[in-house]
Amino acid sequence: MKENLLKLKERIALACSRINKNPGFVTLVAVTKNRGVGEIRAALDCGILDIGENRVQETLPKYKELQSYQPANSANIRWHMVGHLQTNKVAQAVEIFDLIHSVDSLRLAEEIDKQAARINKVQGILIEVKTSPEATKDGVIPQDLAKFFKEVSGFKNLKIKGLMTIAPLVDNAQKARPYFKKLRELYDGISGLSVLSMGMSDDFEVALEEGSNMVRIGRAIFEG
Numbered sequence: 001m002k003e004n005l006l007k008l009k010e011r012i013a014l015a016c017s018r019i020n021k022n023p024g025f026v027t028l029v030a031v032t033k034n035r036g037v038g039e040i041r042a043a044l045d046c047g048i049l050d051i052g053e054n055r056v057q058e059t060l061p062k063y064k065e066l067q068s069y070q071p072a073n074s075a076n077i078r079w080h081m082v083g084h085l086q087t088n089k090v091a092q093a094v095e096i097f098d099l100i101h102s103v104d105s106l107r108l109a110e111e112i113d114k115q116a117a118r119i120n121k122v123q124g125i126l127i128e129v130k131t132s133p134e135a136t137k138d139g140v141i142p143q144d145l146a147k148f149f150k151e152v153s154g155f156k157n158l159k160i161k162g163l164m165t166i167a168p169l170v171d172n173a174q175k176a177r178p179y180f181k182k183l184r185e186l187y188d189g190i191s192g193l194s195v196l197s198m199g200m201s202d203d204f205e206v207a208l209e210e211g212s213n214m215v216r217i218g219r220a221i222f223e224g
């Protein structure tokens with residue numbers, strides 16, 4: 001894993017250098033769905049600070065077990081919810097996650113606001129945008145984003161930090177470029193945002209070239 005992370009960081013730095021961007025501004029979220037606590041600990045020991053999960057039920061026991069774990073650098077772990085969030089899991093999600101990447105409906109935003117208020121928290125969120133026309137994907141469609149952003153901005157216990165997208169599966173990462181470009185345009189059109197979450201193991205270099213400052217990587221860290 002150490003080797004994988006070294007290689008990954010090199011690739012991130014190289015992609016950043018192509019657009020004259022400081023790789024220090026890129027947050028690497030290690031996506032640990034289906035990985036055990038031992039693997040997460042190993043990643044933390046290699047300097048990872050951001051952990052991404054996609055199911056609340058799976059995260060809870062890992063979160064509990066790692067609460068007492070002090071990584072070598074003794075910083076706090078930041079937990080990211082990158083998967084689709086069901087409203088009946090929100091009460092637990094706000095207890096765990098620093099950033100919820102997948103807010104895409106008013107009903108979900110409302111519930112997160114309500115549950116965050118209950119524990120006196122301002123919950124950081126990203127709005128998930130459906131940048132590709134694939135029928136199965138979650139996310140707000142670009143034409144609805146301005147209206148949705150305005151509505152969600154009204155919730156006192158939510159802080160919209162930025163936008164997130166998942167590019168469709170393609171055989172060549174270059175084919176994902178238009179979707180990243182689209183999200184970047186939408187991001188630039190809204191003031192006050194700081195997080196642009198896009199890019200996974202197969203397409204993060206293209207995402208970085210298009211302005212991503214948060215990549216969500218699983219396989220390139222934990223496999224191979």
Ligand SMILES: *Cc1c(COP(=O)(O)O)cnc(C)c1O
Binds near residue numbers: 033200
């Ligand atoms: C699993 C997952 C990732 C990481 O995917 P890899 O291809 O393993 O890098 C990133 N984002 C989301 C939303 C995921 O579900």
